[in-house]
Amino acid sequence: MSKVNRKVCVAPMMDCTDRHDRYFLRLISKNVMLYSEMIATGAILKGKQKNVLEFSEFEKPVALQVGGSSVKELSEVSKIAEDYNYDEINLNLGCPSKKVQKNKFGACLIKEPELVAECLLGMVNSTKLPVTVKTRIGFDDVENFEYLDKFIKKIASTGVKTIILHARKAILKGLSPRDNLRIPKLNYKIVKQIKDNNPSLEIIINGGITTTEQIKEHLNNVDGVMIGRSIYHSPYFLADIEREIFNNNNVPSREEIVKKIVEYCLTEVKKGTRVNQVMRHTVGLFHGINGANFWKRYLSDNMLVRDADVSKVNYMLDIVKHNSINIIEKN
Structure with a gap:
C-alpha cells in the first residue's frame, strides 16, 4: 500500500471525484490524499464491480468512500477494497440527501451511534486497510460538544x-445537499475542541477552506485538512498547496498538465471512455488567470458534449500551444 498522508486531502464529491478526475488532480499534486466519490455498498456488491472500483496506480494514494449501514455488506466491501489495492476505506456519515437517508446511510446515521459502531467494527475486522470516517458535527437541532465527543469516542472504540x-x-429535512454545504454555519471551534479532547486520534477538518493561509492556520489545531469545491472549481490551487504546504517546487505548469491529460484522454477513448467523461474535470484549470474564458469556451463548444469528436482533442493541444498560452502571456 502507498503511504497514507492526510495532511491535505481532496474531499469525496459526488459526480466529481471519479477516476478520471483523480488522475487529472494527481498530475498536479503528488502529495495530497485523494478520495473516490461515495459509492453505495449495493453498487459494489450487486453492480458492475470493476466499473465502479478499478483505478490507475498513478492515482495513489487513494481512498474508497462507501455509503451503507449493513454490517455484513460493509464488511464485504472492506475486503473488496483491499483486493482492489485502495489505501483506505472511509465510511460516509455526512451526506444529507433524501435518497441517501431513504437507504439509511450518510448523515442520518449520526443519530445512531450504536449502529455506526457495529458497522465500523465489522469493517475493521474485515480488512488490513485503515478504516476512517467522514462525518458532520451534528444534525438538525443537535450541535453540541457533549454529543459529538461521545459519538467520536464511540467511533474510536472500534479501532x-x-x-x-x-x-x-x-x-x-428541508435543505438540499447543495444548501447543506453553505447554509449551516461553520463551527471550527468544536473541531478543535474534539482534537484537544482526543489527542490520540487523527482529526481532519473539512469545510470552507479556500487558501493555503487557512490550511496553515488549521494545521496548528488539527492533524490535516480536507478541501472539496475550491479544488474542483480551481484545480491548480493544488500547485499552491504543493509549494506552500509540502515545500515541493517541482510542480508542472498548466500547459504540461494539458499535454498529459490529452495523452490520457486519447488512451482512455481507445478503451471506450467518452471524451467528455475526462475533459469535463479540466474546466477550471485556468481559473483566475487571463485566458481562462478561452479555455472554458473551447471545452464547452467541443469537449463537453456527449458525442465529442476525439480528433478535436489533438487540435485542442495545438490551440493551447499556439493561442491560449499567448493570450495568457500577453495579458
Whole structure:
C-alpha cells in the first residue's frame, strides 16, 4: 500500500471525484490524499464491480468512500477494497440527501451511534486497510460538544483512528445537499475542541477552506485538512498547496498538465471512455488567470458534449500551444 498522508486531502464529491478526475488532480499534486466519490455498498456488491472500483496506480494514494449501514455488506466491501489495492476505506456519515437517508446511510446515521459502531467494527475486522470516517458535527437541532465527543469516542472504540469532521451540522429535512454545504454555519471551534479532547486520534477538518493561509492556520489545531469545491472549481490551487504546504517546487505548469491529460484522454477513448467523461474535470484549470474564458469556451463548444469528436482533442493541444498560452502571456 502507498503511504497514507492526510495532511491535505481532496474531499469525496459526488459526480466529481471519479477516476478520471483523480488522475487529472494527481498530475498536479503528488502529495495530497485523494478520495473516490461515495459509492453505495449495493453498487459494489450487486453492480458492475470493476466499473465502479478499478483505478490507475498513478492515482495513489487513494481512498474508497462507501455509503451503507449493513454490517455484513460493509464488511464485504472492506475486503473488496483491499483486493482492489485502495489505501483506505472511509465510511460516509455526512451526506444529507433524501435518497441517501431513504437507504439509511450518510448523515442520518449520526443519530445512531450504536449502529455506526457495529458497522465500523465489522469493517475493521474485515480488512488490513485503515478504516476512517467522514462525518458532520451534528444534525438538525443537535450541535453540541457533549454529543459529538461521545459519538467520536464511540467511533474510536472500534479501532478507527482517523476521523474527518465537516465543520457544519447536517439539516436532514428541508435543505438540499447543495444548501447543506453553505447554509449551516461553520463551527471550527468544536473541531478543535474534539482534537484537544482526543489527542490520540487523527482529526481532519473539512469545510470552507479556500487558501493555503487557512490550511496553515488549521494545521496548528488539527492533524490535516480536507478541501472539496475550491479544488474542483480551481484545480491548480493544488500547485499552491504543493509549494506552500509540502515545500515541493517541482510542480508542472498548466500547459504540461494539458499535454498529459490529452495523452490520457486519447488512451482512455481507445478503451471506450467518452471524451467528455475526462475533459469535463479540466474546466477550471485556468481559473483566475487571463485566458481562462478561452479555455472554458473551447471545452464547452467541443469537449463537453456527449458525442465529442476525439480528433478535436489533438487540435485542442495545438490551440493551447499556439493561442491560449499567448493570450495568457500577453495579458
